[in-house]
Amino acid sequence: VMSIFNDKEPLLPDKVSTTVKVVGPGGFLYFQFKTPFGLVLMIKTFLPHRGLETTMHDYMWVQKSVPRLLALYILREGRLAFNDDILIWNKKTFPRKPVLLKEDMGIKKLRNWYKQFYPKEDELNEIDVCDLDW
16 A cells, blocks of 8 residues: 555555654644655544543644655554554453563553552542532
8 A cells, every 4th residue: 555655665664663652641642653755743632522432633744745645544544543442442441450470560650650640549439520620
C-alpha cells in the first residue's frame, strides 16, 4: 500500500519513525510520524461524555510535502488501532496483586504512577457522585 507514494521503492515501516507521548491517564495522546516526505502530527483526545461514555477526537497537522492520501492512511490506521484497543478495554480487570515477572517491572511503575489520579481506598466511601464535575 505504501509503495504508491514512491516510484523508486516501497515506503517500508523502517523508513517511518514514530514518537508517542501520553499525557495523563488516557486523556491526551500525541503522535509524531517522521516520513521521507515530511512530518505528520496527530493528537487524540479522550473526553468524558454523558457519565462514563467517552468521546474521541483526532487533530492532525501535516507538512505540505506529505501526500494527502498518506496522511489519511495514517489517520485511518490510528482509528482502527483504537477500535482494537476497545476490545481489550472492555474485558480487562484490575487484579490488586498481579503476578509480575522481573521483565514486568515497568508495569508496576506505571500502576504506581496511575495511583495519583484515583482517590485513596479510605476516600472512596466519602465521594458524593453529585459533586463530581463532568
